[in-house]
Amino acid sequence: MRIAMIGTGYVGLVSGACFADFGHRVTCVDKDGGKIDGLNAGVMPIWEPGLEALVKSNAERGRLTFTTEVASAVKDAEAIFIAVGTPARRGDGHADLTFVFEAVRELARFTRPGTVVVTKSTVPVGTGDRIEAILKEEGAEGVSVASNPEFLREGAAIADFKHPDRIVVGAEDERAQDALREIYRPLFLNRAPILITGRRTAELTKYAANAFLAVKISFINEIADLCEAVDADVQDVARGIGLDNRIGPKFLHAGPGYGGSCFPKDTLALLQTADKAGVDQRIVRTTVSVNDDRKAHMVERVSQALGGELTGKRVGILGLAFKPNTDDMREAPSIPIVNGLLERGVKVAAFDPVARHQAEQVLSGVEFVDDAYAAAEGADAIVIVTEWDEFRALDLDRLATSLRGKILVDLRNVYDRAEAEAAGLTYYGIGRGRPSSV
Numbered sequence: 488m489r490i491a492m493i494g495t496g497y498v499g500l501v502s503g504a505c506f507a508d509f510g511h512r513v514t515c516v517d518k519d520g521g522k523i524d525g526l527n528a529g530v531m532p533i534w535e536p537g538l539e540a541l542v543k544s545n546a547e548r549g550r551l552t553f554t555t556e557v558a559s560a561v562k563d564a565e566a567i568f569i570a571v572g573t574p575a576r577r578g579d580g581h582a583d584l585t586f587v588f589e590a591v592r593e594l595a596r597f598t599r600p601g602t603v604v605v606t607k608s609t610v611p612v613g614t615g616d617r618i619e620a621i622l623k624e625e626g627a628e629g630v631s632v633a634s635n636p637e638f639l640r641e642g643a644a645i646a647d648f649k650h651p652d653r654i655v656v657g658a659e660d661e662r663a664q665d666a667l668r669e670i671y672r673p674l675f676l677n678r679a680p681i682l683i684t685g686r687r688t689a690e691l692t693k694y695a696a697n698a699f700l701a702v703k704i705s706f707i708n709e710i711a712d713l714c715e716a717v718d719a720d721v722q723d724v725a726r727g728i729g730l731d732n733r734i735g736p737k738f739l740h741a742g743p744g745y746g747g748s749c750f751p752k753d754t755l756a757l758l759q760t761a762d763k764a765g766v767d768q769r770i771v772r773t774t775v776s777v778n779d780d781r782k783a784h785m786v787e788r789v790s791q792a793l794g795g796e797l798t799g800k801r802v803g804i805l806g807l808a809f810k811p812n813t814d815d816m817r818e819a820p821s822i823p824i825v826n827g828l829l830e831r832g833v834k835v836a837a838f839d840p841v842a843r844h845q846a847e848q849v850l851s852g853v854e855f856v857d858d859a860y861a862a863a864e865g866a867d868a869i870v871i872v873t874e875w876d877e878f879r880a881l882d883l884d885r886l887a888t889s890l891r892g893k894i895l896v897d898l899r900n901v902y903d904r905a906e907a908e909a910a911g912l913t914y915y916g917i918g919r920g921r922p923s924s925v
């Protein structure tokens with residue numbers, strides 16, 4: 488099929504490249520000319536495992552092209568996906584649909600009857616109806632509108648796209664359903680379940696999924712706090728409950744609170760939808776505030792590990808991206824942690840394997856260093872904020888030698904207390920009881 492992808496960010500680029508890899512002819516559009524020039528020169532705008540090879544091989548075969556021109560991309564397209572950003576609106580947290588509606592108005596002028604316009608962006612219930620109205624206003628005739636929310640995770644985006652747990656399609660007419668079945672046919676051959684629903688249901692399903700995962704994370708984080716108070720180990724509790732099939736082991740890792748480009752904004756947007764509908768969502772509302780408090784409280788944990796005094800201290804930070812295997816810094820827990828430390832007079836040296844460039848755009852006053860041991864050099868404490876694989880097998884003896892204060896604050900529970908203590912470090916994990924020496 489001929490596909491246009493409007494928006495070539497994390498979702499648009501990965502989806503476009505994967506669709507091309509299925510054999511479709513895909514044109515990815517972005518209004519950011521620098522991004523498109525880079526892609527045309529083989530330079531990836533984001534760091535995502537396997538993406539560069541996938542983009543290059545499909546571009547070489549002529550199945551994947553990049554442009555800033557909406558007209559040339561959509562005029563022959565049978566399906567037009569919208570994958571532009573839907574950030575939280577400042578002030579109220581409502582999903583800001585400016586980019587979506589702008590894109591729809593632009594593409595409306597060039598679509599042909601029979602085309603299917605599909606939202607891949609995460610959009611609130613009823614957005615499909617509004618898109619339909621805009622298309623009519625702009626004179627686009629005979630166009631179907633469908634919802635196909637995306638569930639890929641950054642850091643594992645290609646594998647997720649090619650082996651999804653499910654594909655959700657919200658479509659009110661057969662033409663749209665058939666087009667999406669055809670687009671995803673290679674995945675049905677791999678037995679990926681497809682769920683065809685009404686458009687509004689599909690839109691809500693995405694928010695419900697993200698809200699549920701956010702609840703699960705906040706739940707285990709609160710259990711971790713309880714573990715600390717009663718000297719129990721949250722890792723074992725999580726395993727103990729996660730082995731129950733009704734619960735499952737995923738998203739039960741206690742840590743500094745969820746961040747990233749989706750959970751924070753999608754939980755807020757769900758609450759806005761609920762408010763508008765007059766239906767309170769107390770669990771999600773509480774989850775949002777539990778998570779906000781948690782992120783803010785992480786500096787206090789570091790302070791406590793340092794005996795309550797931060798001024799004049801030096802702290803090494805390991806990991807800045809909101810999670811491993813991405814360079815995405817959006818809503819990363821590292822941001823309030825680093826800023827909180829800086830505000831309290833701490834000198835911060837930070838290392839991230841790939842997010843340095845992105846981090847430099849959002850953090851100032853930080854010394855960015857080139858590896859974990861450099862971050863530890865002369866520091867009073869080292870703090871693991873993002874659980875990159877390369878932080879899982881650090882030479883703890885070397886780390887301890889580099890550190891001035893022998894303190895490891897492990898906000899991701901990467902290490903065991905015993906191994907850290909064997910290297911002479913005082914260990915502070917999350918929800919894992921008290922250090923032996925304190």
Ligand code: NAD
Nearest residue numbers: 494495496497498517518571572573586590608609637641
């Ligand atoms: P992103 O910011 O990385 O990419 C969006 C791109 O759209 C940008 O490159 C921007 O320049 C471009 N754009 C905006 N308006 C445009 C227009 N009118 N024409 C052409 N290009 C335009 O965003 P993202 O992370 O890819 O997220 C996109 C959507 O997918 C959001 O709704 C998000 O919630 C959803 N989503 C994201 C993820 C994720 O892990 N990032 C996962 C699932 C769903």
